[in-house]
Amino acid sequence: MLHEEVVGRIRAILLDGEITPGARIPERELCDRLQISRTPLREALKVLAAEGLVQLLPHRGSRAAKLTDKDVRDLFEVCQGLEALAGELACERITDAEIDAIAAAHADMVRHHREGDLIQYYRGNRAIHEAIVTAAGNPALVALYASVTARIRRARYVTPMTPQRWAFAVKEHEAILNALQRRDGAGLSHILRAHLRHKREEVLQAGFAETEGNDLALRIA
Amino acid sequence: MLHEEVVGRIRAILLDGEITPGARIPERELCDRLQISRTPLREALKVLAAEGLVQLLPHRGSRAAKLTDKDVRDLFEVCQGLEALAGELACERITDAEIDAIAAAHADMVRHHREGDLIQYYRGNRAIHEAIVTAAGNPALVALYASVTARIRRARYVTPMTPQRWAFAVKEHEAILNALQRRDGAGLSHILRAHLRHKREEVLQAGFAETEGNDLALRIA
DNA sequence: TTTTACATTTTTGAATGCAAAATTATCGAT
DNA sequence: ATCGATAATTTTGCATTCAAAAATGTAAAA
Numbered sequence: 223m224l225h226e227e228v229v230g231r232i233r234a235i236l237l238d239g240e241i242t243p244g245a246r247i248p249e250r251e252l253c254d255r256l257q258i259s260r261t262p263l264r265e266a267l268k269v270l271a272a273e274g275l276v277q278l279l280p281h282r283g284s285r286a287a288k289l290t291d292k293d294v295r296d297l298f299e300v301c302q303g304l305e306a307l308a309g310e311l312a313c314e315r316i317t318d319a320e321i322d323a324i325a326a327a328h329a330d331m332v333r334h335h336r337e338g339d340l341i342q343y344y345r346g347n348r349a350i351h352e353a354i355v356t357a358a359g360n361p362a363l364v365a366l367y368a369s370v371t372a373r374i375r376r377a378r379y380v381t382p383m384t385p386q387r388w389a390f391a392v393k394e395h396e397a398i399l400n401a402l403q404r405r406d407g408a409g410l411s412h413i414l415r416a417h418l419r420h421k422r423e424e425v426l427q428a429g430f431a432e433t434e435g436n437d438l439a440l441r442i443a
Numbered sequence: 444m445l446h447e448e449v450v451g452r453i454r455a456i457l458l459d460g461e462i463t464p465g466a467r468i469p470e471r472e473l474c475d476r477l478q479i480s481r482t483p484l485r486e487a488l489k490v491l492a493a494e495g496l497v498q499l500l501p502h503r504g505s506r507a508a509k510l511t512d513k514d515v516r517d518l519f520e521v522c523q524g525l526e527a528l529a530g531e532l533a534c535e536r537i538t539d540a541e542i543d544a545i546a547a548a549h550a551d552m553v554r555h556h557r558e559g560d561l562i563q564y565y566r567g568n569r570a571i572h573e574a575i576v577t578a579a580g581n582p583a584l585v586a587l588y589a590s591v592t593a594r595i596r597r598a599r600y601v602t603p604m605t606p607q608r609w610a611f612a613v614k615e616h617e618a619i620l621n622a623l624q625r626r627d628g629a630g631l632s633h634i635l636r637a638h639l640r641h642k643r644e645e646v647l648q649a650g651f652a653e654t655e656g657n658d659l660a661l662r663i664a
Numbered sequence: 665t666t667t668t669a670c671a672t673t674t675t676t677g678a679a680t681g682c683a684a685a686a687t688t689a690t691c692g693a694t
Numbered sequence: 695a696t697c698g699a700t701a702a703t704t705t706t707g708c709a710t711t712c713a714a715a716a717a718t719g720t721a722a723a724a
Binding site: 470481501502503504 | 675676677
Binding site: 224225229261264265266268269272273274278280293296297299300302303304306307311360361362363365366370 | 445446450482485486487489490493494495499501514517518520521523524525527528532581582583584586587591
């Protein structure tokens with residue numbers, strides 16, 4: 223197994239929440255599971271620690287990183303900056319075909335909302351945000367965005383949702399699509415920031431902080 | 444030696460250009476020099492590869508990463524986004540004392556310009572940009588900014604400079620300080636972006652691309 | 665002389681081994 | 695029984711070792 227694959231597998235395990243934030247990372251167990259020895263596993267853990275997904279405690283092993291409210295606030299703030307930049311650049315560079323693809327994804331997402339399928343809604347939602355960032359045509363930005371959003375993924379996509387907020391988020395997404403179709407960079411940038419600011423408030427209000435025994439589950443209302 | 448220290452030492456070696464971009468990283472030699480074995484060294488190299496400073500080639504060892512023109516363009520673009528965000532946040536949160544410190548650093552920098560001391564000028568310049576980012580009060584942003592600027596440090600601070608451009612950059616910095624003192628977030632954000640856009644154009648025009656035998660040296664004119 | 669096949673050496677990537685540190689268990693004193 | 699000290703165990707971090715891959719060198723054939 224290649225180094226990057228090991229990193230990816232462990233990252234997935236962490237993002238899935240299979241190892242709860244704050245919990246010790248069972249080295250031996252992961253070695254058995256991935257069929258590798260401790261050396262490549264530990265290399266991967268150091269990389270994930272640099273990404274902020276793992277916390278290394280000298281002589282005490284590694285734990286799945288835990289986010290405080292402040293962390294969530296900060297990361298959302300950075301995410302706003304990155305998406306705002308992506309929005310502006312995307313409007314300069316996006317092709318008609320890419321816009322059409324995003325419009326289609328948007329339509330799907332709206333359908334998932336109508337049908338009340340939150341999981342599929344979130345999946346589509348994420349795809350749209352990622353498509354906009356990709357359309358900016360800046361791989362460095364894509365990589366950074368991926369790393370920041372990974373850290374707040376659980377906060378962003380595993381948070382309770384009221385029907386009101388959900389409907390409002392869909393409205394915002396209509397404005398996002400609209401700005402993109404008009405290639406209104408400043409407008410798109412502005413909407414994306416507001417959209418994320420609202421999401422952040424929801425998350426913080428829901429009391430996201432990953433303290434012990436905060437068992438997040440995907441649910442509506 | 445602690446893991447983080449190893450990473451830091453090697454990062455410094457790379458940023459100093461002691462290992463030329465594109466050159467193979469001499470594992471054995473670094474082990475001897477840092478008095479560590481290959482295991483911790485390789486852990487550090489993987490981390491630096493994730494940061495973009497090192498390129499890992501499977502079964503062929505690691506090299507100091509080389510930047511293409513496109514990389515420089517992309518990274519400056521991201522840097523613009525981050526500094527713009529930092530500027531806005533800083534204006535909301537910066538204290539009077541912090542502004543005074545930046546004003547003092549600015550005065551120093553202007554003096555270095557008058558005296559024609561490019562190295563000291565760049566040093567002060569960097570300190571100001573970093574102080575603004577720090578004043579945003581967002582550690583996640585600081586970390587990301589550090590990682591992006593590290594990758595373009597050599598491009599940003601080791602590039603020829605004409606007297607005209609230098610004088611213009613100083614003028615821009617006056618506007619930056621002014622916006623900060625007025626706590627004009629939108630204005631500061633705008634100026635920072637323009638400032639970086641200009642810097643990027645200089646760098647690209649100077650033909651920065653780290654191809655073989657591009658021996659960058661700090662010089663004026 | 666140039667090229668190609670093969671052997672040798674070096675380097676890489678990962679498993680194992682080992683000492684130091686931390687954790688857990690055990691036992692005696694209160 | 696509870697607390698604290700000490701011993702046993704586990705875990706960590708790193709050096710070393712080993713197999714596989716790549717690079718290098720050598721020699722024969724074109």
